[in-house]
Amino acid sequence: MIKKIAILGSTGSIGSSLIDIISKDKKKFKIILLTANQNDKKLINQAKLLNVKNLIITDKKKFNKLKKNKNNFNLFNDFKSLNKILKNKVDYVMCAITGIEGLLPTYNCIKHTKNIAIANKESLICAWDILEKEMKKHNTQFIPIDSEHFSLWSAIKLKYKKNIEKLYITASGGPFYKLPINKFINIKIKDAINHPNWRMGKKISIDSATMMNKVFEVIEARNIFEVHINKINILIHTNSYIHAMVKFNNAVSKIILHDTDMKIPIFNSIYQNKKYFKRTSDIDLKILNNLNLKEPDLKKFPLIKILKKIPPFNSLFETVIITINDFLVDLFLKKKISFVSISKIFFLEISNKEFQKYRNIRPKNLDEILELKNFVQKRLTSRYI
Structure with missing residues (x-):
């Protein structure tokens, strides 16, 4: 059966990775909608590649520019048009719009899809209770896309949330893990965006350098898995090979690992079927034999201390x-x-x-x-x- 899909934020890194996966298996998917903010050229190229008719581009100037050109697309300038575009429930929506601007589109898509994959941190952090209520109302399955939360989600499945004793989220330590603290005063932008393991945008790279991204991930985990924030630990793992660990109350623990490739959680979020496989390298025993997991240095990364002030509820x-x-x-x-x-x-x-x-x-x-x-x-x- 052909899966009908919508991708919000298709020109960003997450959306582009999903496009790349789908383009290698076009016969199994029909893309109903692609959206972007300003990257009109990439959006059009994606639409032509996958024969997509409905496009939303939220930047007014780019929208007007595309409108002047002769094309066969149905062009829209905002997400108020979702009801026109997604008249029937699609099989899968990827919500990959960055920032709090992605909150409203994410919420509005829930009723239009059977499965919603959310990569927008702000939605999961600020509005989890509201989103969860809407997902239950419309019987929409939620899939987290962050590698840490997808790892936990795949290991736990939401029906086993009550069996969790403790969660562990790993962090690479970013570019300054080994930098002496007395040199932090001289950190430049080019240093802070130079992540050792991941290629990311500037904003998320800075959050990784301060480790604020891990604060956000702990809050996300609190919301998604209904675990008290005191039961979620951050561990430094410089290789970014292990993404999360979970300890259950029956003395069994699980470690979830995969290569530093966001296509892995994205692939598994869309192919929820054992008949489809993604070929990857063998388990790296060298890394496993030298994990060297450590708690983060709060003097270097003081923002982690904000977790003590976070309430136990959304x-x-x-x-x-x-x-x-x-x-x-x-x-x-x-x-x-x-x-x-x-x-x-x-x-x-x-x-x-x-x-x-x-x-x-x-x-x-x-x-x-x-x-x-x-x-x-x-x-x-x-x-x-």
Whole structure:
């Protein structure tokens, strides 16, 4: 049976990896929708490659440019058109739009698909309770795409969440794991985006360098697997070969490993059938025999300490955290603050009373989350720009 698919954020790294997988097996898939923000050339090339008729490009200038050209595509400028495009439930939607801008499209796609693969961290961190309620309402299966969470999800399956005793998420340590702390003051942008194991965009590379990405992943795991945040540990594993471990309450533990290739969780998210296999290299015994797992150095990576302040339930405080971090990373990339200032200003801001009050407030709807994001941004802008 041919699978009908929609890809939100098809021109980014996750979307492009999925396109590459599908293009090698075109007969099994029919792509109903592709979306992008600004990369119109790549979007058109993807559409031609896979014979896709429906395209959303959210940048107004790029949309108008494409509209002027003669083409056979159904072009849309926003996600309000989803009801027109996805009239019947598709088999699979990949949500790979980066940033909090991906929250609303992710939510709106749930009712249109049988399976939703989410790579958008902000959605899972800020609005998990809202998304989960909507998925249950429409009987939509959720699949996490982050390598750590996909590993845990594949090992646990959600029906065994109650059997979890402890979760372990691994971190490469980023580019500064071995750098002496007295040299952190001299860190430049080119150093921070030079990840040793993964090729990623600038923003996520900075989050990896500060290890804020692991803070986010712990919060995601708390939400997805309903585990208290104190039962989720971060371990440094410089090879990025082991992605996660789970200890069950029956004394059995599982270690999930695979090569540093995001196509592996993406492939398995779309091929949920044992008849299809992805050929990879043999298990690397050299790495397994030299794991050298360690707890992270909190003096080098102080942002990890924020986990002690995270409530045990999905709250609006997570939106505050994401917005502050996004703002500070942007300042660093614009050379307006130093690398070490990211953590210093971060802790100064989250201790502010006007932000602390959100620790005990659960999000009621997406508008509340988006309004809070705008409020925090305005406050920060008034103080630092």
